[in-house]
Amino acid sequence: MGQFLMSDITLHKRLLDHLRTAVIMLDEALCVRYLNPAAEMLLATSASRALDQPLPDYFFDDEEARLAIQQCIDEEHPFTQREARLSVAPGHEIVVDYSVSPINDPGQPLCLLMEMQSLDRLLRIGREEALIHAHQATRALVRGVAHEIKNPLGGIRGAAQLLERALPSPDLTEYTRVIIDEADRLRSVADRMLGPRKPPEFRAVNVHECLEHVRQLLLAEYPKGIAIWRDYDISLPDVIADRDQLIQVLLNLIRNASQALLESQTPEPRITMRTRVLRQFTIGAQRHRLVLRMDIIDNGPGITEEVQETMFYPMVSGRANGTGLGLSIAQSIISQHQGLIECESQPGQTVFSILLPMEQLDETNTA
Template structure:
């Protein structure tokens, strides 16, 4: 049997070209001299653009990392960094694990072999899974508490009504009326804590029709105070969803955005309604071929840092008059659609994104999505 042989150089290049790990070779002044295809994907640039050019200023912005690179080049001390942030271009950074090893050949200046393993996708999936589990546990706890609140309220209300009829003086009924009104208020709160009362009624719908409906409502409520801008991908297919529930979620997010802009003085306040399609996207532990992303973006002051991790939990609100139930109920509705709601906020830009798979519940819809 004939055996194919390779020269050392060709074999090494084939191995590097087929690695899933990004590999860069840097000279002693950190100029890239080689990168494999996985590194081109990570850096979002071709080898022709990268080779011979200095790395971006923020690539190794950490002084400790630069000092470790210098020590590795001079003394050969290999090292590894976990969950490091590398800025590959202005405004765009990636999270990676990377290892650095010195390559020394007689008569040549030492080079550095850099191996990078991207982590952003894995960290996002792990974060979403942890959030989903925490949200489900919190929802179960809140629903249990709401049921326990509702059970004695009927007895309290009924007893107050009987007492009201037996009171000798009419002016005393104002006290029983307080009991009845407060019992009704608590019951309404418990109903809201329990969340949506029915399962979604899935039908194929045009998501832009829902967005335009919400946009018209917001325009009617705030005709001149906020600019509402559209940025739609009009090629999107129809989405299997419950129209009323989807409108409820979008309206909640849009009103929150407008309130964030009108409660403080923001120059040129603006809310953007945006739609995009994501391919081969993972929500929780499930990978979907096509996912719809709906963004509600505002240019307000942003969400305070302490609130960002607990934003979708019940009874958490950053507004003095807020109940903290709107986002929790919206997240519960999106979860029933097998989707996810996420938030990215900083000063001057807050984006709430709905991620909804196109193929979910396709069998139960009236007709089939052309892209499912």
Template structure:
């Protein structure tokens, strides 16, 4: 590259993250796509050793040295890079040696895989959500119609009974019919569209924290780990409190059932940059995490935990998480779960802006 300026103008406009390293594996250039991917400034990072930008493995560093010494190109699939901020990235990258005027340099093209994997997972999750909604609505329709008839017949029967004491039986029928109707209504969730207004997400978390602390009566410490830089987000505050509370209550119940000697719930908030939700890339998003150190969710339930009527507890209805997912989906957000014994994390991701770039 005897004249770098025209080439760099082209690289600046590529969507592929591209870095140029010198013979010492120090950064000479990175394009804007690489700056966004690695969350660093190319100008400030100029001259830094590659391991100061991100880390992978000692073997990968050896492969880069071999590539620059022997002018040997190579490609690596599904590598895990860890950025300066500690965020792991799954990427494919190609390394191409450039030999010019006795200098050996490396052109590194990085293709992120996280977004593709996330989009595939979210599409499957959304498809499952729509399927379960259709099943629940069909089931609810089939249940509510005969329930209305049963309740009405019990009321008519109660009027005809000669003995007042016999009405206890018809009252049981009416009460149980009402209970089943309420259960079906909860399965259907709210039909009310969210009333979006700017709100501080930490007000939501503090409201949830106060309710959980009151319910646990001090038995379960609740830790806050907030990012105070997060701006206001457009949400229906009451609905979002309900969604986060359902998840936090789930954690509280899991800790109570497990009799964990040192139970703990953590509420965490973080800002995310260039984050993809569905097919939309958002310049800014917020992530809320509800973390507990309980026994974890059984592996066989993790894929279906957001389905209605699926619960890991014998007395659970399996509606809390399904309702939470429905609310978050109406906010154009995403809820995910990762669980292993001693560490369960429910993550809620919400866009912080109305405008979004296509992914």
């Protein structure tokens, strides 16, 4: 038993150091007296930098939070802040719930115990699950509509052809030709709404070879207009995917970025293709040991929040001449690979991310 004896302070510190909850101890002047490793990781700082320093200003962006902390000191009453957004570093914002509790031991100065729980992962999982469910529902609806469109189109086209043969004057065939051409166009739209006709042919694929293939196609289309940067993790192994379908998705995303850059006349337009591996990453509700992330990044004007919420729905487009099918089909293809396409956008940077599990796919769930 003797080997386990230690002072209360040492025991408490060891317990706090092993907590996954971020914990900060503050004095009455709101200076940091202790933070555990979980808090260091969450706030992207170190104990040596944070100790004896005032609580960072990003906790006080909300005046209500500042008043609540002061009231906690004055009245020794705990409070909780929900979904606080903290800009812990340039371009890095986290969402947390945090609570502050006063500790006033007799004969000891007042101190505050701050506990923080990161919500980023929970919010992302919820957002991804909602996106997956919405995509599945809309795909089922669109497939039904597309089939209902295609069924009468064959009859309309056949009747127009018979009518064309029976017309007494060749001049009148101009009208039947319009019917036939429009029927063909609608059939083509319906086929695109149905998505890929054949299931993916899974095999080992080098994603960098796919990206380079798409890069060469884009350089041929826009030889002088757009700079294309590469930021590859060359240590990535092959992934199990359908090469042709993966190229189709990448080409769609990169062409969309190119068109947005040129239409907005962005000075020094640039697209960056980036690959990374994510460990113990969740796609929807499924946790994967390794996940491939491919980012298509452009420095264009960005996408509005309203468009971002519906951009993966069929027949929804942010461009005047867009069909609204490209992103929906791309999401459907990646869904068959048990992956997901996400988008984050702000003026000056739009990132489309393709997330693909790197383990062997369960082909029973790819239909």
